Amino acid sequence: xxxxxxxxxxxxVGIARLGDSPEAFCITPEKPAQLPIECDANxxxxxxxxxxxxxxxxxxxxxxxxxxxxxxAYDEAHPEGIALRIGDHVEGGGNxxxxxxxxxxxxxxxxxxxxxxxxxxxxxAGYPDGTPLRNAGxxxxxxxxxxxxxxxxxxxxxxxxxxxxxGRHTNPAYAVTFPPAGMAPNEIDTLGDMMTDDDGRLxxxxxxxxxxxxxxxxxxxxxxxxxxxxxxxxxISDGPVMARLVMMEERVQALRYIDxxxxxxxxxxxxxxxxxxxxxxxxxxxxxxxSIREFxxxxxxxxxxxxxxxxQKIDPTDTAALLHWKAGPVEWNPxxxxxxxxxxxxxxxxxxxxxxxxxxxxQSNFPHNQTSRGTFDPYRLCIPPRIAPRxxxxxxxxxxxxxxxxxxxxNAVEPSLMLLDxxxxxxxxxxxxxxxxxxxxxxxxxxxxxxxxxxxxxxxxVPMPCAGIxxxxxTTRRRTTPMRQPAMPMTRRSPMSSHAxxxxxRRHGSGCxxxxxxxxxxxxxxxTARLILTSRSRRRCGGWRSNTDPGNCxxxxxxxxxxxxxxxxxxxxxxxxxxxxxxxxRKTCSGWKPIRRHGPIICR
Numbered sequence: 001x002x003x004x005x006x007x008x009x010x011x012x013v014g015i016a017r018l019g020d021s022p023e024a025f026c027i028t029p030e031k032p033a034q035l036p037i038e039c040d041a042n043x044x045x046x047x048x049x050x051x052x053x054x055x056x057x058x059x060x061x062x063x064x065x066x067x068x069x070x071x072x073a074y075d076e077a078h079p080e081g082i083a084l085r086i087g088d089h090v091e092g093g094g095n096x097x098x099x100x101x102x103x104x105x106x107x108x109x110x111x112x113x114x115x116x117x118x119x120x121x122x123x124x125a126g127y128p129d130g131t132p133l134r135n136a137g138x139x140x141x142x143x144x145x146x147x148x149x150x151x152x153x154x155x156x157x158x159x160x161x162x163x164x165x166x167g168r169h170t171n172p173a174y175a176v177t178f179p180p181a182g183m184a185p186n187e188i189d190t191l192g193d194m195m196t197d198d199d200g201r202l203x204x205x206x207x208x209x210x211x212x213x214x215x216x217x218x219x220x221x222x223x224x225x226x227x228x229x230x231x232x233x234x235x236i237s238d239g240p241v242m243a244r245l246v247m248m249e250e251r252v253q254a255l256r257y258i259d260x261x262x263x264x265x266x267x268x269x270x271x272x273x274x275x276x277x278x279x280x281x282x283x284x285x286x287x288x289x290x291s292i293r294e295f296x297x298x299x300x301x302x303x304x305x306x307x308x309x310x311x312q313k314i315d316p317t318d319t320a321a322l323l324h325w326k327a328g329p330v331e332w333n334p335x336x337x338x339x340x341x342x343x344x345x346x347x348x349x350x351x352x353x354x355x356x357x358x359x360x361x362x363q364s365n366f367p368h369n370q371t372s373r374g375t376f377d378p379y380r381l382c383i384p385p386r387i388a389p390r391x392x393x394x395x396x397x398x399x400x401x402x403x404x405x406x407x408x409x410x411n412a413v414e415p416s417l418m419l420l421d422x423x424x425x426x427x428x429x430x431x432x433x434x435x436x437x438x439x440x441x442x443x444x445x446x447x448x449x450x451x452x453x454x455x456x457x458x459x460x461x462v463p464m465p466c467a468g469i470x471x472x473x474x475t476t477r478r479r480t481t482p483m484r485q486p487a488m489p490m491t492r493r494s495p496m497s498s499h500a501x502x503x504x505x506r507r508h509g510s511g512c513x514x515x516x517x518x519x520x521x522x523x524x525x526x527x528t529a530r531l532i533l534t535s536r537s538r539r540r541c542g543g544w545r546s547n548t549d550p551g552n553c554x555x556x557x558x559x560x561x562x563x564x565x566x567x568x569x570x571x572x573x574x575x576x577x578x579x580x581x582x583x584x585x586r587k588t589c590s591g592w593k594p595i596r597r598h599g600p601i602i603c604r
Contacts, residue, residue: 099247
C-alpha cells in the first residue's frame with residue numbers, strides 16, 4: 001500500500017515588507033537575489049512571474065511586498081513535492097476527491113513593547129531572571145498586556161471571502177488590543193492585510209511603516225535609544241500561517257476537510273532597497289546552522305563522535321531523542337570536505353556583490369571581482385589544490401638560486417635603497433630605517449664565494465685583496481707568472497670585509513680583482529655597499545690633525561677615539577703621512593669627503 005500524501009505550506013518562513021503606499025503592492029522575491037514580482041490588485045502574479053519595473057507608486061510612495069504561500073503535496077511519485085492548485089486531486093483521512101477550496105488562517109501580532117529589552121544576541125538561549133523589560137514603569141499585568149498589538153486571527157478562502165484586514169475594528173469576535181489613539185507622530189490602526197489569488201495561494205501584506213509614542217509632555221515624543229525607547233509602537237509584526245484543504249469526496253459527493261499538519265510563519269520586515277544583493281549572512285544560513293547544531297539535521301557533519309561513517313537518523317520532533325543526542329559526545333566531523341559551490345562560493349560571492357555599493361575597488365581597477373583577471377574567479381577557485389612535482393622542483397631550484405645569488409637580499413633591501421636614492425645626500429634619510437637595514441646587512445654571514453679566473457691562473461674561492469680593500473682572511477693563489485701586488489695600507493679597511501656578499505673582483509686599471517659575476521649581482525653589491533656606507537655615515541668630522549699635535553684638529557672638532565675613523569669617508573689619495581683622529585691621512589688634505597657615488601669603494 002502506497003504511503004499517504006503529505007501536505008505542507010511553503011515557504012516555511014515567508015517574508016513580507018513594509019511600505020507607505022496605501023494600495024500599490026507587489027510580491028516579495030521567492031528566489032535569492034531576485035527582484036519582486038509584479039501582480040495585479042487581486043494578487044495574481046504577472047505572466048512568468050515577471051519582475052516589477054518600479055518600487056514606488058505614481059506619488060513616490062514605496063510599495064508593500066506580500067509574502068506568498070502555497071501548499072505542496074509529497075508522495076512516492078513526487079518526493080520533491082508538487083504545488084497544489086484548485087481542481088487537483090487530493091486524498092487524506094480516508095477520503096479522496098477534487099480540491100475545491102483552501103481555507104487560510106493567519107494571526108499577526110507585535111509584542112515588542114511588552115518584551116525584554118534588545119541587547120544583541122541576549123535571549124538566544126532564553127532570558128535569565130532579572131532581565132530588564134521594555135516600558136518597565138508599567139508593572140500591572142493587565143496594563144502590560146495592553147502593550148501588545150494583536151488584531152486577532154483572520155480567516156479567508158478562495159471563493160466567498162478572499163480578502164481580510166488586520167485592523168483595530170475588523171474582528172469583533174476577538175478581544176483585539178491596539179495602542180491608544182492620538183499617538184504622535186503617527187497612529188497605528190492596522191498590522192496589514194491578506195488575500196488569495198485565483199490559484200488559491202495566500203498573500204500576506206504587512207503594515208505601512210507607521211510608528212508613534214503615547215508619551216506626552218515636554219520633549220515628547222523623543223527617541224532615546226535605537227531599539228529600546230519606552231512608549232513607542234510600530235506596525236512590524238509576525239505570526240503563524242495555517243491552512244485547511246476542502247475537497248469534494250467523489251464517492252459520497254460531500255465536502256470533506258484535510259488539515260495541513262505543519263503551519264508556516266510570516267515575518268514582516270523593513271523595505272528591501274537592493275533585493276539583488278544578498279546579505280553576508282542570510283536568514284537561511286542562520287536556520288541551517290541552528291538545524292545542524294540543535295536538531296541533528298546533518299549528522300554526517302556534526303554528530304556523535306565515531307558515527308560519521310554511518311550517520312545517525314534522529315527525528316527532529318522527538319524531544320527525548322534530541323536531548324539524548326545533544327548530551328552525548330557531539331563534535332564536528334574532522335574528515336568532512338565542503339562542496340565549493342554550496343559551502344564556499346556563497347561567502348565569496350556575497351562579499352564581492354557589496355562592491356556595487358562603494359567605489360573603493362574602482363580606484364584600484366577592481367582587483368577583486370569575478371572576472372578572469374580578478375581574484376574571485378570561481379572557475380579558478382573551484383579547482384582543488386594539488387602539487388605538481390615538476391613545477392615544485394622548478395620553484396625550489398629557482399628559490400635556491402635566488403638565495404645563493406643574493407636576489408632575495410636585494411628584494412629585502414630595495415625599499416631602503418629607494419629611500420636613499422630619494423635623499424639629497426647620504427645620511428639624510430631616516431636614521432632608524434637606514435640604521436636597522438645596515439645592521440641587518442652587517443650581521444649576515446658570508447655567502448660561499450665563487451672561483452675567480454684570470455688568464456688561465458686559477459685562484460682559490462676566497463678573493464684576493466686589492467689596493468684600498470683588505471679582507472679578514474688573506475688568501476694564496478697559484479699562478480704561472482709573477483704578479484704585481486699593489487701596496488695596501490693595513491689601516492685602510494673596507495666596511496664590506498665582513499659583509500655577506502663577496503666584493504667584486506676583476507682586473508681594472510689599478511690592478512684590483514673583480515669576479516666575473518653577472519651584472520645583476522655586481523649592481524647588487526654596489527648598492528649594498530652604498531647602503532652600509534650611508535648607514536654608518538658620520539658627518540661631524542671634516543678636518544685633520546697632524547701627528548705632531550694630536551689634540552688639535554684643523555676644523556675645530558674634538559679628537560675621535562684612537563683607532564677609529566668614519567667608515568663612510570673615502571680614503572685620501574697619495575702617500576699617508578699624518579693622521580686625523582688617530583687615522584692615517586695626508587697633511588695637505590682639508591678633510592674627508594663623504595662618498596656620493598653609486599658603487600663600492602673605488603680603489604685609487
